[in-house]
Amino acid sequence: MADDLIARIRLIRSPSIGPVTYRQLIARFGSAQSALDAIPDLARRGGGKPPRLFTSNEAEREAARVEKLGARFLTLGQGLYPSLLAELDDAPPLLIAKGDLRLLDRPSVAMVGARNASAAACRFARTLAHNLGKEGLVVASGLARGVDSAAHDGALESGTIGVIAGGIDVFYPPENEARQKAMFERGLVLAEMPPGTEPRARHFPYRNRIIAGLTLGTIVVEAAPRSGSLITARLAGEAGREVMAVPGSPLDPRAQGCNQLIRDGATLVQNAADVVEAVQPSRTRVASPRFDYEPPAEQFDGEAVVTVESLLGASPVPVDEIIRLSGAASGAVQMALLELDLAGRIDRHAGNKVSLRPS
Amino acid sequence: MADDLIARIRLIRSPSIGPVTYRQLIARFGSAQSALDAIPDLARRGGGKPPRLFTSNEAEREAARVEKLGARFLTLGQGLYPSLLAELDDAPPLLIAKGDLRLLDRPSVAMVGARNASAAACRFARTLAHNLGKEGLVVASGLARGVDSAAHDGALESGTIGVIAGGIDVFYPPENEARQKAMFERGLVLAEMPPGTEPRARHFPYRNRIIAGLTLGTIVVEAAPRSGSLITARLAGEAGREVMAVPGSPLDPRAQGCNQLIRDGATLVQNAADVVEAVQPSRTRVASPRFDYEPPAEQFDGEAVVTVESLLGASPVPVDEIIRLSGAASGAVQMALLELDLAGRIDRHAGNKVSLRPS
Numbered sequence A, B: 001m002a003d004d005l006i007a008r009i010r011l012i013r014s015p016s017i018g019p020v021t022y023r024q025l026i027a028r029f030g031s032a033q034s035a036l037d038a039i040p041d042l043a044r045r046g047g048g049k050p051p052r053l054f055t056s057n058e059a060e061r062e063a064a065r066v067e068k069l070g071a072r073f074l075t076l077g078q079g080l081y082p083s084l085l086a087e088l089d090d091a092p093p094l095l096i097a098k099g100d101l102r103l104l105d106r107p108s109v110a111m112v113g114a115r116n117a118s119a120a121a122c123r124f125a126r127t128l129a130h131n132l133g134k135e136g137l138v139v140a141s142g143l144a145r146g147v148d149s150a151a152h153d154g155a156l157e158s159g160t161i162g163v164i165a166g167g168i169d170v171f172y173p174p175e176n177e178a179r180q181k182a183m184f185e186r187g188l189v190l191a192e193m194p195p196g197t198e199p200r201a202r203h204f205p206y207r208n209r210i211i212a213g214l215t216l217g218t219i220v221v222e223a224a225p226r227s228g229s230l231i232t233a234r235l236a237g238e239a240g241r242e243v244m245a246v247p248g249s250p251l252d253p254r255a256q257g258c259n260q261l262i263r264d265g266a267t268l269v270q271n272a273a274d275v276v277e278a279v280q281p282s283r284t285r286v287a288s289p290r291f292d293y294e295p296p297a298e299q300f301d302g303e304a305v306v307t308v309e310s311l312l313g314a315s316p317v318p319v320d321e322i323i324r325l326s327g328a329a330s331g332a333v334q335m336a337l338l339e340l341d342l343a344g345r346i347d348r349h350a351g352n353k354v355s356l357r358p359s
Helices: A002-013 A019-029 A032-045 A056-068 A101-105 A119-134 A147-155 A174-186 A203-214 A228-238 A253-263 A272-283 A302-311 A319-326 A330-342 B002-013 B019-029 B032-045 B056-068 B101-105 B119-134 B147-155 B174-186 B203-214 B228-238 B253-263 B272-283 B304-311 B319-326 B330-342
Strands: A072-075 A094-099 A108-112 A138-141 A160-164 A188-191 A217-220 A242-245 A346-349 A353-356 B072-075 B094-099 B108-112 B138-141 B160-164 B188-191 B217-220 B242-245 B346-349 B353-356
Touching: A002 A019, A002 A032, A002 A056, A002 A072, A002 A094, A019 A032, A019 A330, A032 A330, A056 A072, A094 A101, A094 A174, A101 A160, A101 A188, A108 A119, A108 A147, A108 A203, A108 A228, A119 A138, A119 A147, A119 A272, A138 A147, A138 A203, A147 A160, A147 A174, A160 A174, A160 A203, A174 A188, A203 A228, A217 A228, A217 A253, A217 A272, A228 A242, A228 A253, A242 A253, A242 A272, A302 A319, A302 A330, A319 A330, A319 A353, A330 A346, B002 B019, B002 B032, B002 B056, B002 B072, B002 B094, B019 B032, B019 B330, B032 B330, B056 B072, B094 B101, B094 B174, B101 B160, B101 B188, B108 B119, B108 B147, B108 B203, B108 B228, B119 B138, B119 B147, B119 B272, B138 B147, B138 B203, B147 B160, B147 B174, B160 B174, B160 B203, B174 B188, B203 B228, B217 B228, B217 B253, B217 B272, B228 B242, B228 B253, B242 B253, B242 B272, B304 B319, B304 B330, B319 B330, B319 B353, B330 B346
Parallel strands: A108 A138, A108 A217, A138 A160, A160 A188, A217 A242, B108 B138, B108 B217, B138 B160, B160 B188, B217 B242
Antiparallel strands: A072 A094, A094 A188, A346 A353, B072 B094, B094 B188, B346 B353
């Protein structure tokens, strides 16, 4: 079991392996170790050289550091890993968790919004989070300034989960150190990146998908057009979760993002009762993590890599379309894509799309 | 033609005859005069005594007064009468109009809201009305305080219609006298009640149905729960028109009505472009006033009155249900209801329902 964890850490921390590839490798080879063993051959068949793999020593060091921090790993498809989150195609293979893991067993909603939200919006978010707690809902957010912090504060007594973009031991923004530490004690903090990781701009959308995927629905409180909160809302919608928004006057520029969300179909919410009503239908849903081991049914098709590569270009195309155009079996195409991926010759994109990597 | 107008005035001003009965009488008898001639017999067959009818002299006096006021009549199903309004089951049979009648030929939207609206909401309403004018839309409202007045002011240059609950020569609220007079000159004012009528509480819902029925859609700017503006919005929805609402913060009590409307399916609008987008599909609709003379096809059924009356009670029931339960022909049931109505033995309700009048 410890060996399996080390193998899983090695697999996901290897530079060329993202969550989608990880999931496909486990599905194809049954275990992280078998996948690691197979990777050099796969990459060669994909026309590249074997990628550098995260070493056992490096993985052991990360595991020891997590333990020393009083945190623990949650691994996709196993044990305490949140079942709703496991539904995402790009669910994080590993999460590092510190705090009260029982919060993962309770129904939750996300609340996100502007970092520079108005005082009124922050007060509203705090009260709403408090009232959602009284309704038995855990409130998840991103431990950012503004609305996120207010949401955590309001739900600290009843149950709150913070998902951070950096490592579990990194406090960002710095003024949230006390808040994050309070949540280690009385809430729960989740991180996808290894300890010590300073959050960078590209990490925030990854963090947002976890907030959206973990919860029954996402509430946006105040959001500028084209803000990260709207990305979280979009990801929630794409994952089939409720998208909720708190409206505001058209005279208030900070209300424009939420008002537009409502125009686009989000549920207008004004209070906890509205949120409860919106998420009620899915509150008892049984999550169905699609994470079973699929023993390879077809023989590997040596031609498939060539065929698939010829169908790819610089613009991302859906994998389903590649399968249809190739005329090959789905499993063979997926395998070819895996090989090309490990050979560093394709890029994966949101919505299960792939493109040829510029050489 | 003048005789026909006098007969129409007599018919609708007769105390026992409302818009629905008026419409059915004209449909059944082809003209107001034929209806007037038939009423005594109908009432007797309905088991009552002939109702008092407005006299020719009274009607002549009203017509003379309207002319002297520089106003004119619009009669349902004829000439300049607004075609969208004619679609209502309870369209006003007569309107008294003063101002620029060409405004009736242009697409219009209604804007309504709180009389005690915030200064910000009034400014917003004025700007929105102004911008709707630039988009070629006439703005209709109710010449009340607050949002209504702001909407008229914003659209005075481009085209605005005020629908008032009292007589065309009555200024209510008094401080709107100058505004109403300006609209006689540069806009249009419509009244359903005869000149000299002081508006009473029961007149306002009638006025609201005209605002909703006249226009392609109704925009609610600020509205308390259970306010007249929400009634107008509901009537617009029932008439198949667009219902639009301007959102606000849940912290602002005056936004609750609009936010609830949006939750119930109204289109959230923030600016003139949103309104134009919402009403665009119906902008070119061809109104179909259902106001044709239907010569009586069936023999009058002497039993029908007894049957229909036995099916009625103190609770309003839909006319369609009466027809179904009676087993009689639709025309015979309608005729029986008309007779009972003129005999003062039933009450008509919204949604084409009827009940027995308590004796």
